[in-house]
Amino acid sequence: MASTSFWMDIDIAPDAGVLDGVRECDVAVVGSGIAGISTAYELCKRGKSVFVIDRGRICGGMTSRTSAHLAPLCDDLVSEMAKIRGKEATTLFCDSQAAAVDRIEEIQKKEKIDCDFRRLDGYLFQGQGMPADIIDEELEAVRGVGAPVHRLMGVPFSGCENRHVLRYPKQATFHPLKYLAGVVKACRENGVTFYRDSPVEEVTEENVIVTVKTARGVIRARHAVVATNSSISDRFAIHTKTAPYRTYVITFEIERGALPDALYWDTEDPYHYVRLQPGPANTDYVLVGGEDHKSGEADDAQDRFRKLEAWARGLISGLGKETHRWSGQVLDTIDYSGFIGRDPGSTNVYIAMGDSGQGLTHGVAGAMLNAGLISGEDHPWKEIYAPGRVPLKAAKNFMAENVTALKSFAEYVAPGELTSLEALTRGEGGIIRRGLEKIAAYRDNDGALHLNSASCTHVGCHLHWNSFETCWDCPCHGSIFDVNGQPINAPAIGSLARVQE
Numbered sequence: 001m002a003s004t005s006f007w008m009d010i011d012i013a014p015d016a017g018v019l020d021g022v023r024e025c026d027v028a029v030v031g032s033g034i035a036g037i038s039t040a041y042e043l044c045k046r047g048k049s050v051f052v053i054d055r056g057r058i059c060g061g062m063t064s065r066t067s068a069h070l071a072p073l074c075d076d077l078v079s080e081m082a083k084i085r086g087k088e089a090t091t092l093f094c095d096s097q098a099a100a101v102d103r104i105e106e107i108q109k110k111e112k113i114d115c116d117f118r119r120l121d122g123y124l125f126q127g128q129g130m131p132a133d134i135i136d137e138e139l140e141a142v143r144g145v146g147a148p149v150h151r152l153m154g155v156p157f158s159g160c161e162n163r164h165v166l167r168y169p170k171q172a173t174f175h176p177l178k179y180l181a182g183v184v185k186a187c188r189e190n191g192v193t194f195y196r197d198s199p200v201e202e203v204t205e206e207n208v209i210v211t212v213k214t215a216r217g218v219i220r221a222r223h224a225v226v227a228t229n230s231s232i233s234d235r236f237a238i239h240t241k242t243a244p245y246r247t248y249v250i251t252f253e254i255e256r257g258a259l260p261d262a263l264y265w266d267t268e269d270p271y272h273y274v275r276l277q278p279g280p281a282n283t284d285y286v287l288v289g290g291e292d293h294k295s296g297e298a299d300d301a302q303d304r305f306r307k308l309e310a311w312a313r314g315l316i317s318g319l320g321k322e323t324h325r326w327s328g329q330v331l332d333t334i335d336y337s338g339f340i341g342r343d344p345g346s347t348n349v350y351i352a353m354g355d356s357g358q359g360l361t362h363g364v365a366g367a368m369l370n371a372g373l374i375s376g377e378d379h380p381w382k383e384i385y386a387p388g389r390v391p392l393k394a395a396k397n398f399m400a401e402n403v404t405a406l407k408s409f410a411e412y413v414a415p416g417e418l419t420s421l422e423a424l425t426r427g428e429g430g431i432i433r434r435g436l437e438k439i440a441a442y443r444d445n446d447g448a449l450h451l452n453s454a455s456c457t458h459v460g461c462h463l464h465w466n467s468f469e470t471c472w473d474c475p476c477h478g479s480i481f482d483v484n485g486q487p488i489n490a491p492a493i494g495s496l497a498r499v500q501e
């Protein structure tokens with residue numbers, strides 16, 4: 001089964017144009033995922049003129065690949081965050097994430113968006129073979145930040161009656177693309193213009209005017225918000241504080257009522273995550289995710305899906321046929337909160353990146369924070385998300401994640417995976433060495449070769465083939481390229497250098 005997410009059939013704003021010529025506005029928002037669209041919404045409601053510009057279709061990035069749990073606690077455990085950030089910052093972080101869920105609830109109500117939004121319980125349960133004390137430690141930490149939590153035994157999965165569990169009330173979920181289609185409609189009614197198929201090549205700043213440049217057009221604005229999932233305005237420093245991870249999701253049919261509507265995730269590492277989505281008649285869909293690994297460090301998606309399916313069928317009785325499978329990428333930060341606010345070293349450019357697996361709530365909290373800062377308001381969340389922060393206590397995570405870059409550069413002196421281009425079968429990709437050069441080679445289903453440099457155009461790490469998604473993944477900071485060498489995920493802006501056969 002090819003990679004297609006449960007939400008991808010919705011094309012938001014297919015009528016949006018391509019940026020052409022010179023335009024002026026108060027704020028240019030680069031990127032139209034949940035972070036960019038929510039930012040445009042907050043700003044237009046404050047009376048700002050806003051343009052949103054995207055490289056591809058509107059909301060066609062990682063937001064269209066999410067599983068959409070709206071779970072406002074720390075994704076990497078509140079106890080872990082408190083160890084690095086302290087109780088006060090962790091409390092503020094959890095408050096801001098909860099405020100983001102409240103804001104989604106408020107917007108869908110106010111704008112009358114039919115998006116299956118609902119409040120429900122979330123269950124963190126002891127994973128297979130995992131110690132119970134993780135649950136006790138987490139209980140104490142969550143109580144410490146003042147969030148509601150209850151300790152109990154068992155979740156409604158087979159064989160999990162005696163697992164230790166925390167129940168979090170007042171979590172939420174929704175259909176992310178239906179929600180964002182409604183937000184885009186509200187934005188347009190408030191004067192926001194959306195541009196699609198317009199890759200931004202440069203964001204520069206001079207005399208308090210920000211210039212956003214594409215191949216065919218220019219936007220001049222008082223402020224810009226770079227919401228490209230991974231920043232394209234900051235070239236390097238901030239990227240050393242994040243690490244890309246690929247995660248996998250399968251969806252199955254299930255009879256309505258067979259599994260209570262709730263969010264579920266376990267304490268394994270990487271953890272499994274489960275939620276329901278209402279379907280037609282008496283059918284629901286169960287989304288089951290997990291099997292994460294560092295981007296580019298594995299190309300075994302089908303094995304991972306097999307494991308995910310075996311895990312799900314072992315635990316959830318009555319699972320029907322599979323309907324979708326897909327993967328996507330999240331950007332973990334070394335100290336567990338995103339980088340949101342003024343881009344270090346600039347005056348009027350703001351960024352929102354570093355989703356840590358809770359990028360939907362990060363996107364909405366980031367929109368609230370950046371819109372406030374641009375409007376000249378002070379904001380209590382400013383410090384916990386400050387892009388320039390130096391997280392000294394996260395030095396261990398910093399070292400662990402940045403070893404990837406060193407390993408990646410070392411790959412340039414290693415032999416290629418292929419001995420010759422003839423060895424490449426249709427639909428396959430692989431790395432071949434030619435002299436000092438490493439080539440990312442792909443043979444399409446018609447037999448034609450697509451040859452590009454294997455060097456990422458961000459800062460040069462060595463690319464890896466992803467056979468399930470048919471793309472090239474960069475293990476260092478999350479760039480992804482299609483088989484023609486075009487970037488499909490930031491921070492890369494430029495396409496891969498073409499190589500002659």
Ligand SMILES: Cc1cc2nc3c(=O)[nH]c(=O)nc-3n(C[C@H](O)[C@H](O)[C@H](O)COP(=O)(O)OP(=O)(O)OC[C@H]3O[C@@H](n4cnc5c(N)ncnc54)[C@H](O)[C@@H]3O)c2cc1C
Binds near residue numbers: 060359
């Ligand atoms: C499988 C999976 C499950 C997840 N589950 C959850 C979950 O349960 N809960 C949760 O909160 N989060 C979850 N996440 C994370 C969350 O979905 C993402 O972090 C979030 O959607 C990212 O939103 P974004 O707006 O930052 O980025 P995106 O949605 O990727 O939007 C960025 C946009 O910027 C555009 N862009 C990039 N470069 C340029 C350029 N040069 N010029 C113009 N445009 C550009 C892209 O085309 C894209 O449309 C999950 C993610 C995945 C992959």
Ligand code: FES
Binds near residue numbers: 239456475477
């Ligand atoms: S994403 Fe930074 S080098 Fe590739």
